[in-house]
Amino acid sequence: MNAGFPIPLQVNGATAPLCRLQGVTKSFGKLVANDDVSFSVMPGEVVALLGENGAGKSTAMNVLCGLYLPDAGTVEVDERPMALGSPAASVARGIGMVHQQFKLVPSLTAYENVSLAVDRGRVWQRRRPSDEVRRLMAEVGFDLDMGKPVWRMSLAERQQLEILRVLAQGARILILDEPTSVLSPLESERLFMLVRRIVARGRSVILISHKLSEIRQVASRLVVMRGGRVVFEGSAAGRSSEEIAGLIVGTRSVSLAARPASAPGPERLVVENLRVTGHSGRDSVHDVSFKVRGGELVAVVGVAGNGQAELLDAIGGQKPPSAGRIVASGSRKGRGFAFIPAQHLGVALAPGLSIEDNALLGVHRRKPFSVWLRRREVRRHCGRVQDTFGVVADPDSAIRRLSGGNLQRIVLGRELVGDPDLIVASYPTRGLDIAAAAQIRNALIARAAAGAAVLMASEELEECLAIATRILVMSGGRIVLDRATAQTSLNEIGRFMTAAEAS
């Protein structure tokens, strides 16, 4: 145990990298998730790994952890090549990852969880931490009651415990995957203090995050990925949030249908003083009010994790609001109100059922269906749903065999049947290939042009600027900007996205 101590202190002016990825390529079928990815991590530094969802960050980290075996490329630790595709080898060479879903056992105490990983070969279970673990706790400044069962710990405490466990296993390169997504601002602050102490002893941290202010606060170097490639690697010092946001998003020109241009119709959705409490007990949506009229296509944007997803879930009825009022022009059970959740499989679609069954989901209580589901009507309905966006597949085959694009085509096709007056879509183009994304966008534009009110959340600012008539920017759970697209710019949106954080 306790591999690799002590390490020469080379915080400044270090010569040799602690770890280096060289030409890592990994594809899943046709999708090239990592394309010739190379970057290195020096001892004692915090590297921020940035990129949109699907940019290839997780794939690169899973290669580093040994969970994925890359098609090509090497990983070197201490300038010696590491065996790839073996978690044990990665752990032995000092790489440890804190996943977003913690791998802790809730009924065991904090120490027992650490012990699972550390005390191999013992017979009697220690009741209290070994000296090594206690030394580590004192060194890095962990503040944990090791006798407490994990299920009684807060998320922040669990995260500390997971970090402690990874360090106790001898990790010198600690990967944190969106660590602050479950933390309050105060807890995030404490986490960063912890991170600084961890790297002070020559260990390194790779931080995956979407929150630009955090990155500016703690990272010493940036690695930005886009479309599976590393597009930027360099010092973080002196870079503004707008600059970083630009690096992440890049400049893309996507051919899009023009945004709907029609006189606003009647109010279809009114949200008043809405408040949604997140799972950590703090509000993820704060006192939000806005209206959407017919003919409008309103885009909700923001840095990931600032309440956009929760807001749309609350409007769609997936999450009960803790205060406030939502008035929609139709009901989800009747017709007129379509909701497209962010997750298809498991929420919008039942993965084990057929395409035909899924085409019916939520529609099955409307006309022409009754307590009897007549075979011919179901078949005809399924045909209509498939035809809306041209999904060619056997209606009896299992839905989970479809590609991501086709899954979204089925969901949208089903939700748009009956021409709803109000469409709420949570990240409808996320993870889709270009053709599918364009098809979905155009359908939303067409519905808005025909007089429906459309509210969508999106991560792609370019997309929003091109198709939305109005843009709502969320930050810290509040709407900080509500402006017609024609009267704003990418720069202004970027500034508001990061404004609340910077203050």
Added chain:
Amino acid sequence: MSASDPSLLLLGAALVSATPILYAALGELLIERAGVLNLGIEGTMLVGAVAAFMVAHGTGSGLAGMGCAVLAAAAFGGLFAALVVGLRLNQVVTGLAMTILGSGLSAFLGQSYVGLTLGEAGAASAAASGVYVAAALACAVIAALFLRHTRPGLLLRTLGENPAALDALGLPVVPLRGLYVVLGSGLIGLGGAFISVVLTPSWIENMTAGRGWIALALVIFARWRPLWIVAGAILFGLIDAYRFRAQVGGASWIDPHFLNMLPYVATLVVLGLQSRRPAQGAGTPTLLGVAYDRERR
């Protein structure tokens, strides 16, 4: 207090009649803590019972019978483990099939032993019943210490709750689960052997008479904790002894059938109370009955 004190006699009788259930419940506890729901307890007990009787009858040694019962039941458990842990068959359905197999197999093997007695070996075993009772209590204490104070015990607790955590650490989930099914089945077999060699001593088809199901109820009643199993088993033993005395003595304030319902009703009540509280920390193997499959999540 003299040895003939009626309350002491009742307690002694309760302990003896609780012992088979105690062994079986402890065995089932190990298996369930490892995340496997074994509904074949009754069959495993019968296999143990018939093996013990056959060997004790042949060798004239009750102890040899008990030993062979453990081996036979462990082998029977090995088959179950191969099916549900290895081949990942549905645990409920396979467990029911194992009950049928155990009942048929024991009836088939024991057909020529029906009506025989153990003679001296039986008398000796009955005289030594205190030892077997004490051994059962010792097993419970050892199981409690094992779960609480040893590293393998820690792994066992994790096995039923988060096998993926063990897998991520490179620890062998499938072999460990198999091992505990085999070990637990051995203990269950000992419970059956106690019935045929010490309690009666004789062999009759299906002589366990539902004790396996009571053991299953007891494990849930005790919320998967060994010392609570002892308490529960003694409680049920007392009910049993009281019922026996009431039947012999005639009048009883309550019909014995209702007394027999108590273990099941109590188990339902415990299940209900537990469901109102967070399952964590209760020792409940939350993934009970779910085959471990790395590729599925």
Added chain:
Amino acid sequence: MRVRLEPRLTDPTLAAYALRAAVGGGLALALSAGLLALSDHPPASVLDALVRGAFGSWPAVQSTLSKAVPIGLCAVGIALASRANLINIGAEGQFFFGAFAATGIGLCLPEDTAHPLAVALVLGAGLLGGAAWAALAAIPRAVLGMSEILTTLMLNYICLLWINYLVRGPWADPLTFSFPYSPPILDAGQLGPVFGAIQGGFPVLLAAVALLAVVDSGTRWGYELRVAGDAPEAARYSGINAAWIVISGLCASGALAGLAGAIEISATTGRLQTGLSPGYGFMGVLVAWLAGGRPLPILLVSILYAGLLNGGFSLQIAHIPGAISTVLQATILICILGAGSLARYRIRIVRSTTA
């Protein structure tokens, strides 16, 4: 070298299904033959006696079909609940509670009740009784999230003890002396055979199988069961009431088992007794699983299972121990179950590479 089980990416086809039955059946036959040879019973003659006892004569077929009724009805109910991912292993208790309710009505009705009405009341009581007993597990599951596997299992034994109490206590028939029987129910409530000799419950079983097929493919309720069983989140998204699905699914499952109990009373024994079921409820679990929950296979498998049961009785008459048939029954079950695993998983032998 390691052996790995990997999930197959495609659903088992009909051919794979038939293959697994054939492989399992073959393996079971080979194992059984070996076992019989070891115990000095010529396998061929035992098999002959078994098949003859099950299907070899008209009375044998009649008896087999009448045993298929309770097994099949329980299996249909269990399969129905499994649509919503509810595992009902309490069919045995629901069977007996249905029988209890049917007997209760059968003992209360005046002797001059019209025959069709009496039968309808007796069977209806069985349906309600089974549903009520299942509700004892369904409501805690819907409200508190209590595991229906454990509650339905425990409720079995409570019900069995209740029946035992009744037929030895308040409902004991003074005319049958020491036998644990209730008095017979009224004559008008007895369900006679149909088509001359087939047990009156058999058409009910056919109807239940057809009902399952209709629920599956043509009703909103069946659809909602399926969605709730597959993806609870998707059920919530589409406005399906989860508590209603749990309660209605389990209660309907129990109602079918209760109906089976009532048919046993009405068409076979005419009175409540402890030996009413040799474990029909548990056999139902096995049959539903072996048949993959599909309606027509359930019918076929329950007839085969009943044949095995019946053949076992005839073995005893031929001086072959009945235990052999129990062992054969379990061997066949385990072999077919094992073959089922091969239909779902691919076995891969992986040469271990030293990392």
